[in-house]
Amino acid sequence: MNIRAGAFTREKPPFRAEHVGSLLRPKGLLQKRERFSRGEISRAELTTAEDAAISDALALQKRLGLRFVTKGGAAGAGRGQQPIALVKSRVKWTHPINVADFNFLKSRTRLLPKITIPGPCALHFRGGDAAVLAHAYHDIAQFWDDTVEAFESELVALAQAGCRYVQIDETAFAKFGDPDVQAALAARGDDWSKLIDTYIAITNRVLRKAPKDLHIGMHLCRGNRGGHWHAEGSYEEVAERLFNALEIPFYFLEFDTPRAGTFTPLRFVPNHKSIVLGLISSKTPTLEDKTVLRKRVEEANRHVALDRLAVSPQCGFASVDTGNPVTPEVQEAKLRLVVELADDIWGEA
Numbered sequence: 001m002n003i004r005a006g007a008f009t010r011e012k013p014p015f016r017a018e019h020v021g022s023l024l025r026p027k028g029l030l031q032k033r034e035r036f037s038r039g040e041i042s043r044a045e046l047t048t049a050e051d052a053a054i055s056d057a058l059a060l061q062k063r064l065g066l067r068f069v070t071k072g073g074a075a076g077a078g079r080g081q082q083p084i085a086l087v088k089s090r091v092k093w094t095h096p097i098n099v100a101d102f103n104f105l106k107s108r109t110r111l112l113p114k115i116t117i118p119g120p121c122a123l124h125f126r127g128g129d130a131a132v133l134a135h136a137y138h139d140i141a142q143f144w145d146d147t148v149e150a151f152e153s154e155l156v157a158l159a160q161a162g163c164r165y166v167q168i169d170e171t172a173f174a175k176f177g178d179p180d181v182q183a184a185l186a187a188r189g190d191d192w193s194k195l196i197d198t199y200i201a202i203t204n205r206v207l208r209k210a211p212k213d214l215h216i217g218m219h220l221c222r223g224n225r226g227g228h229w230h231a232e233g234s235y236e237e238v239a240e241r242l243f244n245a246l247e248i249p250f251y252f253l254e255f256d257t258p259r260a261g262t263f264t265p266l267r268f269v270p271n272h273k274s275i276v277l278g279l280i281s282s283k284t285p286t287l288e289d290k291t292v293l294r295k296r297v298e299e300a301n302r303h304v305a306l307d308r309l310a311v312s313p314q315c316g317f318a319s320v321d322t323g324n325p326v327t328p329e330v331q332e333a334k335l336r337l338v339v340e341l342a343d344d345i346w347g348e349a
Helices: 027-037 043-064 099-108 128-134 140-161 179-187 192-209 236-244 264-268 290-301 328-346
Strands: 115-118 165-170 215-220 250-254 274-280 309-313
Touching (some): 043 099, 043 328, 099 140, 115 140, 128 140, 140 192, 179 192, 192 236, 236 264, 290 309, 290 328, 309 328
Parallel strands (some): 115 165, 165 215, 215 250, 250 274
């Protein structure tokens, strides 16, 4: 596989070796949180334990040779239940949500901090118009205006603090290709195809208002709770709009199992956009074969130029406190495999 100079550089994201964000919480930290919930330790003692766990996560990412860091999320095979949203008050940004996390990372490492935020359509996706209009709103357009304003305020606050790398964790787009999800949306009165257009329009409003010095990518998630998933299906039905109408410059896509389909939807990716291939599973303890992974990158390269590809696990290792059914040793081995694979293919992580 030949290395071709192009869109990726080591100075700006996305990097050749990526990861989505969350890492396993140490058992000691989980025990501290249980003790705090029972009133056995103080908030200060818990915070000290959390800060130590984050510092360990930063050290792990640096040791593996990654070019960026996340805080690791320290603050089973099968379909899991999709959470349902309740909207009891208007969406309103009152103060920075992620700036403190960014400042903590910036103070503890010289690597580039990556901040992850939910997608602007996550709340609506989990409840629809009915949830929005049940208590807090009489006008769905006002809900979207409030949402866009809140996201703009948060992104501006992050940029003013010095943040340059943001990942949007989008939980809707990848699920629209699942017949069960389509049926559930229809049952609540939503046409899934029209909903995609709405969500793209809202996300684009957020992106257009975002500070220009932020590098913003999007992770498309099918669910990741304790090794379970919420949806399955190819990107095919959404790919053309996803890659062209949506104004995101790079995507983190899940391709770790046959549930995600083939790479053929990547044929719709325009030449100015990049794809991070989520080839390594964070859900299972089996360590992938690097030779097989290289062949999969070659398959993706039939549709997207190599200089616009990168590799990562398909999702985080612990989207919730309990984490996925893997050990810290397996987690480290999988992250190391990502770095080694990237170095083998592109000569850098």
